[in-house]
Structure formats: structure tokens, C-alpha cells
Amino acid sequence: MKVRHVLGISGGKDSAALSIYLKGKYPDLDIDYYNSDTGCELEETELLISRLESVLGPITKLRAAQGSPEPTPFHHFLKASGGYLPSPQARWCTQKMKLAEFEKYVGDEPTISYVGIRGDEDREGYVSTKPNIQAIFPFRKNIWSLDVINKVLQNQVIADIAELYKKICPSAMLAEALQIVERPISKEFYYGKKMNALLDLDVKTFNKVVFNFLKTTDYPVGKLDYFPLVENEDILGIKDIYDILENSGVGVPAYYKPIPFEVDGKQGTYCRSRSGCYFCFFQQKIEWIWLYEQHPDLFQKSMEFEKGGYTWIQGESLSDLIKPERIRQIKLDAIKKQEAKAKKERSSLLVDILGDDDNDAFCANCFI
Numbered sequence: 001m002k003v004r005h006v007l008g009i010s011g012g013k014d015s016a017a018l019s020i021y022l023k024g025k026y027p028d029l030d031i032d033y034y035n036s037d038t039g040c041e042l043e044e045t046e047l048l049i050s051r052l053e054s055v056l057g058p059i060t061k062l063r064a065a066q067g068s069p070e071p072t073p074f075h076h077f078l079k080a081s082g083g084y085l086p087s088p089q090a091r092w093c094t095q096k097m098k099l100a101e102f103e104k105y106v107g108d109e110p111t112i113s114y115v116g117i118r119g120d121e122d123r124e125g126y127v128s129t130k131p132n133i134q135a136i137f138p139f140r141k142n143i144w145s146l147d148v149i150n151k152v153l154q155n156q157v158i159a160d161i162a163e164l165y166k167k168i169c170p171s172a173m174l175a176e177a178l179q180i181v182e183r184p185i186s187k188e189f190y191y192g193k194k195m196n197a198l199l200d201l202d203v204k205t206f207n208k209v210v211f212n213f214l215k216t217t218d219y220p221v222g223k224l225d226y227f228p229l230v231e232n233e234d235i236l237g238i239k240d241i242y243d244i245l246e247n248s249g250v251g252v253p254a255y256y257k258p259i260p261f262e263v264d265g266k267q268g269t270y271c272r273s274r275s276g277c278y279f280c281f282f283q284q285k286i287e288w289i290w291l292y293e294q295h296p297d298l299f300q301k302s303m304e305f306e307k308g309g310y311t312w313i314q315g316e317s318l319s320d321l322i323k324p325e326r327i328r329q330i331k332l333d334a335i336k337k338q339e340a341k342a343k344k345e346r347s348s349l350l351v352d353i354l355g356d357d358d359n360d361a362f363c364a365n366c367f368i
């Protein structure tokens with residue numbers, strides 16, 4: 001059965017690096033690359049996508065609301081919603097402009113969607129609830145999604161998994177593997193712990209067992225004769241992502257580059273931490289100030305959307321945000337936060353410090 005392979009290019013660094021990585025390491029995987037175009041991206045994002053096309057070939061642009069008289073898909077849906085701006089609680093923008101288009105693009109064919117969540121991140125990436133779409137995370141030690149892990153490690157299939165280990169596992173480690181496999185999931189030995197124990201023992205064997213188990217299910221990966229990712233033991237973190245982008249000649253999108261600022265004699269830096277629409281409500285206040293100072297035209301456009309009491313930031317309008325005293329305060333807060341986090345965090349990269357903040361309420365379609 002034909003299984004399709006797709007990879008969404010969000011305009012962020014991680015999906016860009018993943019596309020280059022897979023193209024280089026698995027040239028035989030026939031991957032369709034796509035980008036969901038909201039019409040409201042930063043020009044740096046558009047530049048990144050055109051550079052990527054020189055490495056990958058054409059990237060399909062998915063654009064919602066084709067034929068609408070409005071200038072962008074966002075304008076179209078905003079008008080339809082009566083000017084009600086999207087927010088983290090009412091994220092209609094992603095649903096209408098990205099997820100719905102993605103699901104239309106994929107249709108009902110079994111599809112594997114590659115997602116660039118890094119090996120040094122601790123989060124899951126939402127892709128789709130459609131059963132014919134399966135997410136794979138090639139940068140992580142565990143390439144499988146949570147639902148797959150839960151199916152493979154549930155107590156009801158212990159005997160089946162043990163049988164697969166007996167067939168696949170090298171004999172030198174079989175006894176140890178079976179000890180782990182046959183220990184049931186419990187409060188003390190939860191899914192994550194069992195998965196890590198099996199991955200620590202041997203990644204390839206675990207992946208081959210999962211692959212064979214999926215053959216008994218409807219998951220798209222199970223419909224393949226061979227899946228090269230089961231052999232993959234790479235774990236890629238933030239530094240690897242930067243290296244891939246730089247070494248490929250594509251480069252890191254310019255909005256990630258820290259720009260210095262000074263306030264009250266103190267030095268700080270700001271940048272934009274994620275791709276996505278220029279007015280994205282997920283950006284932090286210091287990123288709004290970056291937009292105001294580095295892209296005043298886009299800030300102005302963002303302000304124009306704030307009508308009828310709707311604001312991008314809860315409880316504060318953009319016109320209040322750019323009052324000089326407020327800018328000063330936001331910059332001082334940003335310096336303090338960056339200093340504290342840089343001491344604590346493994347990575348001192350500004351994009352990571354900024355990008356770390358709101359409990360990963362994001363999805364692959366906008367920011368990875």
C-alpha cells in the first residue's frame with residue numbers, strides 16, 4: 001500500500017533543519033514538503049523557505065481561503081469571526097489556516113508526518129487527530145508518538161511484545177530485555193520509565209519491535225515493508241540544528257539573531273524566538289518591542305487589528321505597550337529574566353530562553 005511521507009516547513013529553525021537532515025541522510029524517502037501560508041509571515045520566513053527550496057526542491061504552499069477578496073487568509077477569517085482576535089484560548093487561526101488545510105492536503109491516504117521536536121526538548125508535538133496521519137520525531141531518541149508508546153507498552157500486549165523481542169533482540173541482551181518487557185506498567189514503573197529502560201538497553205531493537213508491532217495495527221508506518229528510521233540512533237539538540245542550517249548554506253533565519261539594546265545603562269538583547277505570523281499572540285512582550293523597533297510597519301499593522309475592545313495581549317493594548325515608560329520596564333524585565341535563565345539553563349541561546357516560556361502550548365504547524 002502506498003504510504004505518503006510529508007514534512008511541514010513552519011518557517012522555524014527545527015523543521016528547516018529536519019528537512020535538510022532527512023534529505024541528506026535518507027535521500028530515498030520520498031517526502032512532500034509543504035508550508036501553510038497565512039499571508040502574515042515575516043519576510044525572513046519567506047526568505048528561509050525560498051532558500052530551502054534550493055536544497056529540497058519545490059515546497060507546496062497551502063493557502064486557505066483561496067479566491068477570497070481579502071488580502072490574506074487571516075483577514076478573511078478575521079472578518080468571518082467578526083473581528084474576534086485569536087488567542088491561546090481561542091486559537092482559531094491555526095485550526096482554520098493550517099490544520100484544516102493540512103488535513104485537506106493529506107486526504108485519506110496513510111501518511112507519515114515528520115516533526116522536528118528536538119532531542120533536548122521535553123514535549124510532544126500535536127499534528128493531527130486523523131488516524132491516517134502518524135507523527136514521527138527523528139531528532140529524538142524516542143521517535144514514536146505517545147499514543148504508539150502507550151499501545152506498545154500496555155500490559156495487555158506484554159506477551160506479544162515479549163515474542164517480538166525473542167525474534168529480534170540480539171541474544172546477549174535478551175534476558176535483560178525480557179525482564180523489562182515482562183514487568184507490568186504500574187504506579188512505580190510507568191510508561192515513560194519502561195520506554196526509557198528499553199531504549200537505554202538498545203534503541204534499534206526497541207524500534208524494530210515497535211515497527212513489527214505496528215504491522216498488526218492500522219498505523220501508516222505498519223504498512224511499510226521497510227522503515228529506515230528504525231535504524232536511526234541520532235539525537236539532535238539545539239546546537240546540531242544550528243550546525244545543519246549553517247553548514248547547508250541555508251542559514252539561520254535572521255529574526256533569531258540577537259540584537260543588542262541598552263536601557264538605564266544596562267545591556268540586553270532581543271530577537272524573535274519563533275516563526276509564525278508577525279502578530280502572533282504567543283510572542284512575549286519583549287518580542288512585541290522587537291517588532292515595534294525592528295519592523296515598525298508590521299507593528300503598526302498589528303495595532304490596526306485591535307478594534308472593538310479586542311487586543312493581542314490580554315488586558316493591554318499595543319498602543320499602551322509602546323509608551324516609553326512601559327518599553328523601559330519591559331526591557332529591564334527582559335534583561336533580568338534572561339540573566340536568571342541563562343544561569344540556570346543548559347542553553348544560553350536567546351531563542352531558547354525566550355522560546356521556553358509558556359509551557360509549550362504550541363504546535364508543529366506554527367513554530368517548529
Ligand code: SF4
Nearest residue numbers: 093094276277280366
Ligand atoms: S503563528 Fe500564531 S497567530 Fe499565526 S496561526 Fe500560528 S498561533 Fe495563530
